[in-house]
Amino acid sequence: MSKDSIPYNTTEGSFYLPIAIIFYDVDDANFPSEFYFIAKIGQQLELRQCDAGMGVKWFQIPDLHHAVTDSKVIQKIGD
DSSP states (O other): OBOOOEEEEETTEEEEEOEEEEEOSOOOSSSOSEEEEEEEETTEEEEEEEEOOTTOOGGGHHHHEEEOOOHHHHHHHHO
8 A cells, every 4th residue: 555645756767656455366566567556636536457476666656557447456455
């Protein structure tokens, strides 16, 4: 669970870390090869998927996530 909800400015780049709940099945790296998160940005919730894995650094995550459209994934997270 991430509780930040603030923008970060670092030498590696700038990004916004929302309040989020993170889901994954296999803990195979610092950032699992595949994980999902529900982020609260303002008053809206978003479900996102991220493909990461070995070698991925924290500052790369903003470029690696995308919207979830697979109804099976949405159902699994909703259960």
